[in-house]
Amino acid sequence: MDSMYYIKKYNEYRKNVLNMQASENVLSPNAKMALSSDMASRYSLKIENYNAYGGTLYFDEILKLLEYNVKKLFNAGFSESRPLSGHIASEISLLSIINNNKNVAAVSEEDGGYPGYTNSNLERVIGFRTYKIPYKNFSIDYDELEKSVKTNKIGTVILGQSMFIKSYDMKRIHEIAEKYNSGVVYDGSHVMGLIAGNAFQTDALKYSDILFGSTHKTFFGPQGGIILTDNDEIYDKIVNNTIFKTMDNINLSRVAALSVSVEEMLKYGDKYAKNVVKNTGELIKALNELKFKLLDGSEISETHQILLDEKFLSEKGYSFLTFSEEMERNKIIIDRFGRIGTQEITRYNINDMNEIAYIINDTYNKLNINNEINSMIDRKELKYW
Numbered sequence: 593m594d595s596m597y598y599i600k601k602y603n604e605y606r607k608n609v610l611n612m613q614a615s616e617n618v619l620s621p622n623a624k625m626a627l628s629s630d631m632a633s634r635y636s637l638k639i640e641n642y643n644a645y646g647g648t649l650y651f652d653e654i655l656k657l658l659e660y661n662v663k664k665l666f667n668a669g670f671s672e673s674r675p676l677s678g679h680i681a682s683e684i685s686l687l688s689i690i691n692n693n694k695n696v697a698a699v700s701e702e703d704g705g706y707p708g709y710t711n712s713n714l715e716r717v718i719g720f721r722t723y724k725i726p727y728k729n730f731s732i733d734y735d736e737l738e739k740s741v742k743t744n745k746i747g748t749v750i751l752g753q754s755m756f757i758k759s760y761d762m763k764r765i766h767e768i769a770e771k772y773n774s775g776v777v778y779d780g781s782h783v784m785g786l787i788a789g790n791a792f793q794t795d796a797l798k799y800s801d802i803l804f805g806s807t808h809k810t811f812f813g814p815q816g817g818i819i820l821t822d823n824d825e826i827y828d829k830i831v832n833n834t835i836f837k838t839m840d841n842i843n844l845s846r847v848a849a850l851s852v853s854v855e856e857m858l859k860y861g862d863k864y865a866k867n868v869v870k871n872t873g874e875l876i877k878a879l880n881e882l883k884f885k886l887l888d889g890s891e892i893s894e895t896h897q898i899l900l901d902e903k904f905l906s907e908k909g910y911s912f913l914t915f916s917e918e919m920e921r922n923k924i925i926i927d928r929f930g931r932i933g934t935q936e937i938t939r940y941n942i943n944d945m946n947e948i949a950y951i952i953n954d955t956y957n958k959l960n961i962n963n964e965i966n967s968m969i970d971r972k973e974l975k976y977w
C-alpha cells in the first residue's frame with residue numbers, strides 16, 4: 593500500500609459522508625484547482641517594488657487582486673491575507689497591538705474561548721498575561737468586564753470564541769475600551785464567512801482595532817488566516833510582524849485558492865451566510881420538537897454552531913466522543929467537543945433540517961437510518977461557486 597492508495601480511499605470516504613464539523617468547510621473545484629496548481633511549490637517575496645523570486649508575475653497580480661477583494665468584502669481600510677493559519681493571524685495581530693501593557697482579557701476555555709489565549713500558550717510565546725472575560729449564559733457580563741478592565745489594567749481585550757453562538761454588544765465593549773484606553777481585537781475564526789456575508793456581528797470591525805480569523809471554517813477558503821484593520825499605524829505593524837517574524841514562505845497556491853474563494857464570497861456570501869444561520873435555527877427547532885436536548889441556553893444560536901448536551905447524551909450511554917463515533921457510523925462527521933455545524937451542508941445545498949434532525953435523533957435512539965442518510969448524501973450538490 594502506498595500513499596496514493598490511502599488518498600483515493602480518503603476521497604471516496606469523504607464523498608460518501610456528510611460533514612457537520614463546525615470548524616471545516618468544503619472547497620469549490622476552482623479553489624481546489626488553484627491549490628494543486630504549479631504555485632504549490634513556489635516562492636514569492638515582495639521587496640519594495642520588485643519580487644525577489646522570478647516567475648512570479650502572474651502570482652503578483654493574484655495577490656493584488658486578493659487584497660483588493662478582501663478589503664471590498666469586509667469593507668476594510670487595510671488587509672493582510674498572507675497568514676498561513678488563523679492562529680498565525682492571531683499571533684501577528686497580538687504582536688501588533690500589545691504594547692508595554694501585557695495584561696490581556698479573553699474568554700476562558702471552559703466558557704468556549706480559544707485555548708491559544710489561555711493555558712500559557714500564546715501567553716508564553718508572545719509574553720502576556722490573560723485574565724478571564726466575565727461570561728455567563730453565552731454572554732459577556734459587561735459591567736463585570738468594565739470592572740476587570742479597570743482593576744486589572746487590561747491593555748487588550750480579545751473577543752471571539754471556538755464555541756461561538758452569540759454576538760457581542762460591540763458598542764458597549766468599545767465604550768469600555770475607550771474609557772480605559774485599551775485595544776480590542778476580534779478573533780472571528782469561526783464566523784468569518786458569516787461576517788463576510790453580513791449574517792452575524794456586522795459591526796465586528798467597526799468597533800475593534802483588528803478583526804482577524806481563519807479562512808476555512810465558515811469562510812469558503814483553504815486553510816489560512818486573514819487580518820483586517822482600519823488603522824494605518826496598526827496595519828504597518830501587522831505587515832512588519834508577518835514575513836521573517838511569524839512565517840516566511842506564504843504558500844502561493846493557498847493564496848490563489850483564497851483569492852478564488854473571496855470572489856465566491858463576494859458573489860454569494862450574503863445568500864450563503866443567511867442560509868447557514870437559517871438552517872441552524874431550523875435544525876435547533878426540529879431537534880427541540882423531537883425532544884432532543886441541546887446544551888442549556890444554546891438554543892439561541894445565531895451562528896453555524898449547535899451545541900450538544902453531554903448529560904443528555906449520557907442518558908443513552910454516550911459521551912461526546914462515542915456519540916460522534918456513532919454519528920460517523922451513520923455517515924455524519926462531527927467533532928468530539930460536542931459541536932455541530934450547519935455551514936458545509938448548507939454549501940452542499942442540503943436545507944431540509946427536519947430530515948437532519950431525525951437522523952441525529954434516530955442515531956441517539958440507536959435506530960437504523962441507512963436509507964435516509966444515503967438518500968441525503970446522494971443529493972449533495974455544491975453551491976455558491
Ligand SMILES: *Cc1c(COP(=O)(O)O)cnc(C)c1O
Nearest residue numbers: 677678679706753754781782806
Ligand atoms: C480555529 C480557531 C483558531 C485557530 O485557527 P487555525 O486556522 O486553526 O490556526 C483561532 N481562534 C479561534 C477562536 C478558533 O476557533
